[in-house]
Amino acid sequence: MDWWSHNRRDKSMKFFKNILLSFCILVSLSSGMLAAMAEDSADQARSYCVKSGYLYSSSPSVNSGQGMCVFPDKSWCDSQAFFQGTCSRSLKPNILPGYVSGYEGMWAQSAESICRSSGGSLRSVHTPYGDITMCAFADGRTCDLKSMAEGRCGRDMWQVYARSWLDSP
Amino acid sequence: MKSILTIIAFISLLYLPVVFAEDVSVDQLKQMMTASADNLTTYTYTRSAENTIIYSNESLQDKFAAVKATEGKVNLTVQSGWWSHQLTDIGTGQVFSWQGYFSNGTEYWKEGDNWTQFIIDDPDAVMADYNELPSQVALLNYSNLSITGAQTIDGEDCYIIAAEPVRLIKETILGTQIYAAYLSSPFPMPDEFDNKDFDLDNSSISGNSNVSVTAWVSKQTSQLRRIEIDSSLTLTPSILNIEEQDFTIQSTLQERTDYGNFGESVQIVLPLESRNYSPRTKGADWRWAVFGLVEP
Numbered sequence: 001m002d003w004w005s006h007n008r009r010d011k012s013m014k015f016f017k018n019i020l021l022s023f024c025i026l027v028s029l030s031s032g033m034l035a036a037m038a039e040d041s042a043d044q045a046r047s048y049c050v051k052s053g054y055l056y057s058s059s060p061s062v063n064s065g066q067g068m069c070v071f072p073d074k075s076w077c078d079s080q081a082f083f084q085g086t087c088s089r090s091l092k093p094n095i096l097p098g099y100v101s102g103y104e105g106m107w108a109q110s111a112e113s114i115c116r117s118s119g120g121s122l123r124s125v126h127t128p129y130g131d132i133t134m135c136a137f138a139d140g141r142t143c144d145l146k147s148m149a150e151g152r153c154g155r156d157m158w159q160v161y162a163r164s165w166l167d168s169p
Numbered sequence: 170m171k172s173i174l175t176i177i178a179f180i181s182l183l184y185l186p187v188v189f190a191e192d193v194s195v196d197q198l199k200q201m202m203t204a205s206a207d208n209l210t211t212y213t214y215t216r217s218a219e220n221t222i223i224y225s226n227e228s229l230q231d232k233f234a235a236v237k238a239t240e241g242k243v244n245l246t247v248q249s250g251w252w253s254h255q256l257t258d259i260g261t262g263q264v265f266s267w268q269g270y271f272s273n274g275t276e277y278w279k280e281g282d283n284w285t286q287f288i289i290d291d292p293d294a295v296m297a298d299y300n301e302l303p304s305q306v307a308l309l310n311y312s313n314l315s316i317t318g319a320q321t322i323d324g325e326d327c328y329i330i331a332a333e334p335v336r337l338i339k340e341t342i343l344g345t346q347i348y349a350a351y352l353s354s355p356f357p358m359p360d361e362f363d364n365k366d367f368d369l370d371n372s373s374i375s376g377n378s379n380v381s382v383t384a385w386v387s388k389q390t391s392q393l394r395r396i397e398i399d400s401s402l403t404l405t406p407s408i409l410n411i412e413e414q415d416f417t418i419q420s421t422l423q424e425r426t427d428y429g430n431f432g433e434s435v436q437i438v439l440p441l442e443s444r445n446y447s448p449r450t451k452g453a454d455w456r457w458a459v460f461g462l463v464e465p
Contacts (some may be wrong), residue, residue, distance in 0.1 A: 052448075085290050125307040125308050125338060127308070127342050127398075128398050128424040128461065129346070132341055142338075144337060
């Protein structure tokens with residue numbers, strides 16, 4: 001190997017080392033920035049929830065430990081989702097607490113679509129304890145949304161409703 | 170002769186409700202009420218609710234009583250609404266107030282003296298929430314109705330209607346009343362209530378309770394003018410079919426709502442003080458829950 005070739009190889013090695021070093025610095029910087037951005041975003045979501053008049057909360061066992069915005073009827077939404085405008089103050093009194101149904105948003109959405117696709121329509125009905133939403137069919141049958149989501153229309157769900165309604169924040 | 174006249178008079182009295190009901194059937198009335206509720210423009214309402222719960226066992230006699238007075242205005246033409254609740258704990262004399270305004274797509278609450286502004290991404294749903302009369306009509310629509318008489322309210326002839334809600338609604342009312350009774354109870358809530366299989370049908374609550382609904386509906390416009398809901402229940406270990414030391418809980422809830430000013434000028438003005446809103450940092454007092462939802 002001549003001097004020119006040796007020198008060229010050294011230069012190439014140095015060049016690659018420099019690129020590798022730059023890449024590592026860039027990665028560490030960007031991961032720091034990403035972490036900082038995520039933190040900023042979490043702070044913004046928290047601030048947005050509180051400024052909107054709701055309670056911010058987090059619990060290791062709920063929402064995978066991610067921040068939640070808790071509404072007055074004890075229903076909640078992921079704080080980031082609320083910040084991004086994909087959920088708002090709940091207007092469905094019969095949304096159940098997490099201990100009953102897991103992630104309540106999923107079944108509520110599913111029950112609404114099942115109700116509509118089954119030819120029913122959602123009806124808000126007054127009671128002295130607040131309005132309830134139920135699925136009503138043309139033949140007069142009625143079904144609560146929770147039972148509908150579970151495919152057990154007609155099952156007695158009074159206890160679950162009652163408990164969720166009175167579960168004050 | 171006199172006895173014959175008495176018999177005729179008696180028979181006439183028996184048929185009096187039928188005479189009142191002759192000009193309209195309950196199915197027609199349901200349709201007309203729904204149509205009227207769908208074509209509302211403006212209205213106002215007042216509501217009074219009273220809840221009394223008596224707790225007793227061999228060593229104590231305790232009572233909780235609270236009243237809630239509500240006023241509301243709805244203007245569907247300009248999509249605005251207002252409600253005001255005043256809750257009084259009769260035992261302690263404490264008074265709580267809560268108001269809600271919905272105007273220009275924004276909602277404000279005033280709890281005590283504190284204002285909160287809400288960011289709303291579905292104004293139509295919020296407006297539907299403020300427009301509460303259709304949900305009262307729905308309660309009648311999902312009930313077995315019978316026209317029992319007639320009465321004049323504010324100079325307007327009305328049918329008096331007795332309504333028996335469908336099982337789903339009736340059990341929801343009674344079930345919530347059971348839990349509400351335990352909010353101020355000196356007796357602990359039975360462990361059985363945490364069991365999802367605990368069922369009204371397995372207990373004798375239905376035989377020891379009563380839910381009655383009476384409505385007054387305008388003969389001329391088919392608008393709901395007044396609705397009364399009375400619910401009462403008695404709980405004991407044997408009624409609940411649970412093994413506990415003996416106790417008795419008697420709960421009564423009476424609610425009366427009057428609607429009026431249909432189609433008249435209804436102004437809803439957000440007070441200037443609402444500009445001084447601040448974040449809501451605590452939940453509602455538990456006594457709101459005695460009347461159900463903590464969100465009115």
